[in-house]
Amino acid sequence: MATLILLRHARSAANGSGVLAGRTPGVGLDETGGCQAAGLPARLEGVPLSRVVVSPLQRCQETVAGLARQREIEPVVEERLAEVDYGDWTGRKIKELTGQELWKVVQQHPSAAVFPGGEGLAQVQSRAVAAVREHDRQVGSHEVWLLCSHGDVIKSVLADALGLHLDSFQRIVVDPCSVSVVRYTETRPFVLKINDTGGDVSGLLPPEESSSSDAVVGGSTGETA
Template sequence: MVRAAPVFCARVASSGVATLILLRHARSAANGSGTLAGRTPGVGLDETGDKQAQGLLERLRGVPLSRVVSSPLQRCRETVAGLVAERELDPVVEQRLAEVDYGDWTGRKVTDLTGEDLWKVVQQHPSAAVFPGGEGLAEVQSRAVAAVREHDRQVGDDQVWLLCSHGDVIKSVLADALGLHLDSFQRIVVDPCSVSVVRYTDTRPFVLKVNDTGGDVSGLLPPKDSGGSDAVPGGTTGQDKG
């Protein structure tokens, strides 16, 4: 596994912790057709997804990245291809961030799956959902959170790093960061090419953004003084982070 080499020598303002950008891959051909692609090989971005991926270059222009980690699947690698080329970074391919193994559901139309008994379990009690011939959503969360925390420890304090993965995988990571039971993860929305931002500390994660599809990156940078692991009573002051 190749680690990304940082090219920006300038460091963001000290916060004592790393900042993680969770990026869902841009829209794929399967998204556009309403098919559950799962781990099917050869599923790349569609025309809309290509434009979304290109737009990342400008959206993240002011954000220094010390590492880019990607699911091994084509649609994720295509999403970050332009970004890592511009930054001269070698992406880390992380198997634990791969799409859910949907087993026998792979390749089927989502509209056809809504009549399955398992569909209700996936919606209402996802921690108990195990896809026939595939894996369970609880397994997905376990592997993904382990990978995230491992990479976060490795990148070092005050660094910003980016992870590109899939909707259900990112939702499971966000549920963990928010302190939610996995059964609540369907309440989280993660659109194609959206970014969510988490900062892990010694005592708790702080979730800064969820499902951001806009162009403002100011919330991605650590503040000069984040307060470490302590939450600010009454909420943050909203002072300038610059």
């Protein structure tokens, strides 16, 4: 079974602007984001990567560029991992959107939210999970691969892996340049990390031996006698 690192793009020029950038072209990393991206090779040192899959948007490609170059891996651009198509909301100020009736739906009942002129969040989850499952099947057993995408896209994938209804995905926090880790097995995914911004990569390494799809009874993480 493969191990998936879900990496949200580093801080972008739009993250602190109060504007919903969505798929607006030309949105790259800001100075902080550039530093975050530059630190990824050291942060993931010792973690083998067999594949890097990335959203087509600039901020994601800038985030993984240095890491991919160091590992001599050509990133695979995956359209299904693109940012949410916010339609008519794209480019608008967040403070203008919070008064919209749809805003309440996005917050409280996101599975029913469809952006005017854009797509629905249920549609986002469907395309993203399908892409993740497809790439994971292609990666060899016990290998590690990395996916760089956007906050809501990653949250929808994590909700699926956790067995949560999409209406609960707003309870998940995914910060810029954070990593979350999922290991898929024949019968279920195991979520190993969520929103990790530190440097401990021990949970990213593949298991030394073939692992069961069974969960540990009692929650123990120690060795069995």
